[in-house]
Amino acid sequence: MTLNSADTAFRDRLITELPEDIFRPIEPRYLEEPRGRYAGQDALLALPRTTQEVATLIRHAAAARVGVVPYGGGTGLVGGQIYSEGPAPLILSLERMNKVRAVFPGENVLIAEAGVILADVQAAADAVDRLFPLSLAAEGSARIGGNLATNAGGTGVLRYGNARDLCLGLEAVLPDGQIWHGLTRLRKNNTGYDLRHLLIGAEGTLGIITAAALKLFAKPAKMGTALLSVQSPKAALELLSLARDQLGEMISAFELMHRRGFEFLTEQLPDVRQPFAAPPEWTVLIDVGLSGDLDPAESLETLFASALEAGLVEDGLVAQNQQQSDEFWHIREMLPEANRRIGSVSSHDISVPLGAIPEFIGRGGEILAGIGEFRINCFGHVGDGNLHYNVFPVPGKTRADHENQRPAIKRAIHDLVDELGGSISAEHGIGRLKVDDLERYGDPAKLLAIRAIKAALDPLGIMNPGAVVRAVD
Amino acid sequence: MTLNSADTAFRDRLITELPEDIFRPIEPRYLEEPRGRYAGQDALLALPRTTQEVATLIRHAAAARVGVVPYGGGTGLVGGQIYSEGPAPLILSLERMNKVRAVFPGENVLIAEAGVILADVQAAADAVDRLFPLSLAAEGSARIGGNLATNAGGTGVLRYGNARDLCLGLEAVLPDGQIWHGLTRLRKNNTGYDLRHLLIGAEGTLGIITAAALKLFAKPAKMGTALLSVQSPKAALELLSLARDQLGEMISAFELMHRRGFEFLTEQLPDVRQPFAAPPEWTVLIDVGLSGDLDPAESLETLFASALEAGLVEDGLVAQNQQQSDEFWHIREMLPEANRRIGSVSSHDISVPLGAIPEFIGRGGEILAGIGEFRINCFGHVGDGNLHYNVFPVPGKTRADHENQRPAIKRAIHDLVDELGGSISAEHGIGRLKVDDLERYGDPAKLLAIRAIKAALDPLGIMNPGAVVRAVD
Known part of the structure; x- marks a missing residue:
């Protein structure tokens, strides 16, 4: 039950039914992924222009039992687009189907x-x-x-x-x-x-x-943005509740950032303008999109005032115009770049039930302190319970110095997430990176059902082999 | 590959593992459905209290290859809860799992x-x-x-x-x-x-x-309701666009009702208070739920005024209090009861793309006029493209007089829906009533996938046999 290579004979059969320019020599970018953790092997690259051409390619791949790796923008972070072991696959890039x-x-x-x-x-x-x-x-x-x-x-x-x-x-x-x-x-x-x-x-x-x-x-009639500093993740959640009471579903984003993120920006990207003189322990970035005649700055000032009164926030800034709003968002958007420049020992795209966020952050820090000395940059979409929990070396050390600790860190954080009823992949998926994790933490009945569905719909195992579900020999 | 009966021997095996009072003699209500179109046959009725008990029941049903019919409130309209042919099934009512x-x-x-x-x-x-x-x-x-x-x-x-x-x-x-x-x-x-x-x-x-x-x-801070009369379904859709421009996602409901519905209420339920002296050709019922300090009556008056100015509406009423709002909704909610009392020749729960609603209503009327003389009551969730398109006899006739025309009506309306890219079951599902329709109108690749999934997850075919997917012998 093994797959066959997308070899010259396979290609020759395909061009009897498809225009020859559907194929292009493979370039390195189709074999790399953003974090540089995987490298694909040689492959046949096809760039179909129509759905019918995709169907013809897949029909031939099924007949020849050749693995097919679908390729979009190549930005996935879990190796779903990179096939590095086994017979040469057909990489099927959708980039020409861009209408x-x-x-x-x-x-x-x-x-x-x-x-x-x-x-x-x-x-x-x-x-x-x-x-x-x-x-x-x-x-x-x-x-x-x-x-x-x-x-x-x-x-x-x-x-x-x-x-x-x-x-x-x-x-x-x-x-x-x-x-x-x-x-x-x-x-x-x-x-x-x-x-x-x-x-x-x-x-x-x-x-x-x-x-x-x-x-x-x-489109919301008007958008508004605020940066509010809070003492703890718990206070951030209470602020979210308060904001929901006042603004309902008009809250478009609710992001949490730790002081560490601001420090990383200072260290790596000093040109990014920081609004607070000294970065607060925790900062919430709120976006609202209002309908009707509501004024966003006014609505956010009201929220700020009542949050101050309730003792939930300590300081805050409400954007007075689009430029300020862009500046606030620029901070959030540059965090991944600062992280990238430092180089994480381990990064985690996890989610937990909203109410479990404070416990996760508290216990996560304790667990890491038990493993070694690290800097944690925790930020993310707290309104969704989704945190990017990234672990970095202290100044003077590099990720290479901690290579051997990475498995222990990953395991400890994932165990904690699992204990709290969370997810070891909130938004990035399983790809090839987390197949073992899915097997370890996934519900057994669900895993059986996933395998049964895969076997039923793709009995030859040609579709993105090894992603999500381990390939069966 | 046929199923076995949930017979005495099966029951005897179950009570070795389950409390005996999990079973109760079957009552007629478990074998009937709201429209009286199906009658179930004798069956074993189980009322488990826990998930574990459900699991034990299903495990035994699988071992004995007995069909299982899950039973909720019994309000489904497509016979999904009624198994009328084949060996006696286990009816598994979830009513005791009500916490x-x-x-x-x-x-x-x-x-x-x-x-x-x-x-x-x-x-x-x-x-x-x-x-x-x-x-x-x-x-x-x-x-x-x-x-x-x-x-x-x-x-x-x-x-x-x-x-x-x-x-x-x-x-x-x-x-x-x-x-x-x-x-x-x-x-x-x-x-x-x-x-x-x-x-x-x-x-x-x-x-x-x-x-x-x-x-x-x-909860939205404040709710508001309006009834606006429009000349055509097309005007109703333009009104929806205008309402969205002004109120974004704060529109909670957008329902369309034809004059016929008001006439049916006058005929069958004269106690239902009707706000217009003469029912307009088409009426839109709008609900808004507002956040912040927005005033619903004011927002709806603004919408009404601009819709009048744009020539979209002819008349309208904005509820000034909860009681009026309830009265407006009471009209909408009593339409199905009035329909029930008259007795439809054929009723259709369909959806089409929003833009195709005027064409569907126009051509639907023409098609029916070609089949015979009928009264059409068309109403529904027009904001979702979902219409309840119900066909009634003219006064003096009954549904029995049109019994032989029903298949032709159903077929013609479903063909039209299909041609317009719509769905032959918008919200009621397939059940047992529409299995043939799904096979006729369903995409062939999707139908194959559905059967493959059913065979993979329920290889014995015990789960609600004959619903959605035809039972395989």
Whole structure:
């Protein structure tokens, strides 16, 4: 039951049915991933232009039993796009399928091919005065098909949901090469099992998404931003409750940043303007998007005043204009770059129930202190219970000095997350990096069901082999 | 590969492991459905109290290959809860599993067992000053497990989504009797295929939902309601766009009603107070739920004025208090009862893309006129593209007079829906009533995938046999 190589004979068969320029010599960028942890091997690269061409490629891959690695923007952080062991695969890049097929402003729907870059989806929505709210650091290069395959998260989840919540319908090529025409614009459609939600988050292991019908939203009439300093994660959660009481679902983002992040910026990116003279222990970044005639600065000042009165916040700044708002967000957005420059010993994309955040942060610090001396930069989408919990060496040390401690750190943090009812992968997915973790922490009944579904829909095991589900020999 | 009867021997084996009072003599209500179209046959009725007991029942059913029919509130409209052909099944009613296990107001999460009545979930949320927004006519008897199994819709979908959008995690017993402990309160969790979304909408054919983690919301500070008369469905859609521009996501409901509905109320339920002297051709019922200090009556008056100016509405009423608001909603809520008293020839729970609604209504009327003389009562959740398109006899005739025309009507309306890219079951599901329709109109690749998933997760075919997927002999 092993796979075969995408060899010259395979390619020769394909070009009897497909234009030859569908293939291009492989370039290094298709074999690398952003953190430099994996390197792919030689592969056959195909860049189809149509869904029909994708179907033909998959049909041949199934007939020849060749592994297929779907490739979007290459921004995934768990190695889902990198196949490094086994026979040479077919890398199927969706980058030429980059058309917005249609926009229906009256229906708040946009149909995009899988290869459209996320920022271009946002721009196409903006052009008809609508909002496509999926927003994340890699939006300038990530492609919507990959965003959906990995159920991407980002900063807009609190208000608008994850990528899966923004999708009404899909077109996809299933592992036998059949095209599923599920590109519906319907808001209600109860006709059998929801294949859409099965393919979303399956990371290309059950088929290839070729296009999606996406939900658009009315743009909030006015946006506003505030930075509020709080003493503890617990106070941040109480501030979230207070903000919800006052502003309901108009809170668009609620991010938490630790002092360490500001210090890293000072150390690595001193040009980033920091609004507080001395960074507070914890800072909350709030975005609101208001409808009607509500004034965002006024609403945030009211929240600030009542939070001060309740003893929840210590200091704060409400952006008075778009430039200030951009400056506040720039801090948040540059944190990953500062982290990258320092080089983490271990990084964790985890989530826990909201109420367990203070315990997680408290106990996480104690556990790490027991393992060695580290600097922790904890920040993230606290409104979603999603923290990026990243562990760094102290000045003078490098990540290489802690190489042998990494497994213990990862294990201890994941054990804690599991104990608190959390998730070892909140928004990045399983890919190839976390297959062992999924097996360790996943519910046994769920794991059996996942394997049964994979075997049923991809009996030859050709779709993104080794991602999410261990390949069966 | 046929199923066996839930006979005395089967029951005797079960009571070696389960308390005897888990069984009760079957009553007619478990064998009937609201429209009186199906009657179940004799069956063994079990009423487990715990998830463990459900697991034991399913394990025995699998060992003996006995069909299992999950039973919630019995309010489904497509026969999903009624098994009328084949060996006597085990009817597994969740009614004793009716506890709200926990409420987390700070996290906006509530954990309910499957047998909690929907109205009781709403009340438990209300008790902690939160909103559980799933709302539908049968909420006083429907149970949340059934709501999730059928992905119920209702009047809150426009703002808050379908039942699936309100669920964070599930606990379920899978067809081999294993318990899936997936009762997470997490907002972000990308760890493998999303079983939750597969079980939701599977109508009990892939397992039995025993509990759910449900999303709660901040209650809007103030609610408001308006009734606006429009000349056409097209004007209603333009009004929806205008309302969205002004009020964003604060529009909680946007319902359309035809003049015929008001006439049916006059005819059948004259006590229902009607606000217009003469019913307008089309009426829109709008609900808004506002945050902050916005005043709902004022916001709706502004909308009304600008809609008048744009020539979209002809007349209108903005509720000045809760009582008026209740009166407006009472009209909408009594339409199904008036329909029931007249007795429809054929009723259709369909959806089409928003932009196709005017064409559907126009062509639907023409098609029916070609078949015979009927009265059409078209109403529904127009903001979701979901219409209840119901066909009635003219005065002096009864549904029995049109019995032989029903198949032709159903076929013509479904063909039209399909041509317009719509769904032949928007919110009621497939059950047993629409299995043929799903096979006729369903995408072939999707149908193959559905059958493969069913065979993989329920290889013995014991879970709600014959619902959604035709039983395989």
